[in-house]
Amino acid sequence: MEIKVYRDLMGENEKWANKTRQLLTENSCVMFNLIGGPGCGKTTLLEKMVGQLEEKLRFAVLEGDIETTRDAERLADLKIPVSQLLTGGACHLEAKMVYYALADFDLKKLDAVIVENVGNLVCPAEFDVGEKVKIAVLSVTEGEEKPLKYPLLFREAAALVLTKTDLLPYLNFNKEACLDNVRRINTNLPIFPVSATQETGIKEFVEWLINKIQAK
Amino acid sequence: MEIKVYRDLMGENEKWANKTRQLLTENSCVMFNLIGGPGCGKTTLLEKMVGQLEEKLRFAVLEGDIETTRDAERLADLKIPVSQLLTGGACHLEAKMVYYALADFDLKKLDAVIVENVGNLVCPAEFDVGEKVKIAVLSVTEGEEKPLKYPLLFREAAALVLTKTDLLPYLNFNKEACLDNVRRINTNLPIFPVSATQETGIKEFVEWLINKIQAK
Numbered sequence: 001m002e003i004k005v006y007r008d009l010m011g012e013n014e015k016w017a018n019k020t021r022q023l024l025t026e027n028s029c030v031m032f033n034l035i036g037g038p039g040c041g042k043t044t045l046l047e048k049m050v051g052q053l054e055e056k057l058r059f060a061v062l063e064g065d066i067e068t069t070r071d072a073e074r075l076a077d078l079k080i081p082v083s084q085l086l087t088g089g090a091c092h093l094e095a096k097m098v099y100y101a102l103a104d105f106d107l108k109k110l111d112a113v114i115v116e117n118v119g120n121l122v123c124p125a126e127f128d129v130g131e132k133v134k135i136a137v138l139s140v141t142e143g144e145e146k147p148l149k150y151p152l153l154f155r156e157a158a159a160l161v162l163t164k165t166d167l168l169p170y171l172n173f174n175k176e177a178c179l180d181n182v183r184r185i186n187t188n189l190p191i192f193p194v195s196a197t198q199e200t201g202i203k204e205f206v207e208w209l210i211n212k213i214q215a216k
Numbered sequence: 217m218e219i220k221v222y223r224d225l226m227g228e229n230e231k232w233a234n235k236t237r238q239l240l241t242e243n244s245c246v247m248f249n250l251i252g253g254p255g256c257g258k259t260t261l262l263e264k265m266v267g268q269l270e271e272k273l274r275f276a277v278l279e280g281d282i283e284t285t286r287d288a289e290r291l292a293d294l295k296i297p298v299s300q301l302l303t304g305g306a307c308h309l310e311a312k313m314v315y316y317a318l319a320d321f322d323l324k325k326l327d328a329v330i331v332e333n334v335g336n337l338v339c340p341a342e343f344d345v346g347e348k349v350k351i352a353v354l355s356v357t358e359g360e361e362k363p364l365k366y367p368l369l370f371r372e373a374a375a376l377v378l379t380k381t382d383l384l385p386y387l388n389f390n391k392e393a394c395l396d397n398v399r400r401i402n403t404n405l406p407i408f409p410v411s412a413t414q415e416t417g418i419k420e421f422v423e424w425l426i427n428k429i430q431a432k
Contacts, residue, residue, distance in 0.1 A: 145284065
């Protein structure tokens with residue numbers, strides 16, 4: 001009985017993920033699913049990408065959080081279309097939530113939607129929300145062994161953004177070991193080291209994102 | 217039917233949590249459940265506490281991770297009894313896992329067991345594993361709004377350890393706002409700012425822990 005319920009729940013998510021993908025395809029819109037631990041710098045990364053993204057394409061952001069609308073407010077301040085999905089306790093976004101939230105946007109007028117998932121390195125990686133690709137975000141303050149300890153996200157991701165590199169001088173973080181650990185999980189994963197505060201590396205990641213959208 | 221299954225599953229965890237609590241009581245042993253996001257510094261905190269704890273009491277550590285035995289190896293290097301619980305994908309520890317892992321220890325010869333949960337600010341807070349109290353760990357690199365965005369852990373915790381304070385000069389982290397946010401969720405929560413690299417604040421937290429054990 002337990003297994004049956006589990007399967008139904010998963011089937012339910014897949015059904016909504018497929019509906020979402022179809023909706024996006026019909027509107028020639030590409031969706032990204034940004035996943036990383038709490039405080040790894042996902043929102044700040046998005047804030048710093050806005051300027052460069054706006055020059056090249058029309059996009060919106062879906063913010064996923066358990067509580068508060070703080071992240072959505074930060075992005076709304078930058079005058080981009082943004083909605084906040086509150087899970088009310090759940091540790092990840094599911095496809096049905098995302099499908100309904102997309103109705104807030106005029107998809108015909110968008111090239112891309114970026115979903116910022118709930119801050120969690122584990123559960124969000126298990127749920128397809130209809131995205132084209134998942135993007136992993138890891139901050140250098142979290143330690144170089146994280147790809148080995150939380151392999152699913154790094155295996156599922158199409159790119160890794162390594163944030164907060166400006167803090168490297170103050171940390172015992174072995175960048176080479178981190179990159180080796182990533183390669184053990186996902187050999188050819190593109191890795192983008194960035195510092196949002198120093199605004200380095202953002203351009204390269206934005207270019208990768210735009211190429212992914214144009215390859216739709 | 218789904219509600220029934222959910223209740224059974226929760227009942228199952230409660231049953232094992234109660235068995236664990238009984239086992240610990242019979243052995244006059246106190247268990248703590250250390251919870252925080254990935255890379256917030258839980259293992260490093262434990263490493264730095266070992267010396268001061270050893271002077272005062274006999275203790276063991278249960279390491280919870282999805283994969284790898286790295287954290288357990290780090291603590292085993294310090295010659296303390298340690299076991300590694302691998303969840304094989306699950307994002308939190310459940311009471312049954314902890315109950316069986318405790319069999320590795322000679323509880324009669326221990327005053328305390330410290331459980332380091334899977335790195336996750338969300339799900340572990342939902343699962344009682346038979347601990348006396350939960351302890352929240354948050355690093356200053358994660359941002360001051362986290363208590364509002366992930367309120368359950370901060371509501372459930374009996375203490376908060378605020379780690380990596382040595383990085384404060386290099387961050388846009390408003391410590392007063394963070395403490396205010398904690399107070400909004402849990403008015404009287406004791407807060408211990410620590411820097412493991414500079415070994416500041418560890419003593420105060422260890423003293424609090426020892427008082428909790430002696431008040432068993």
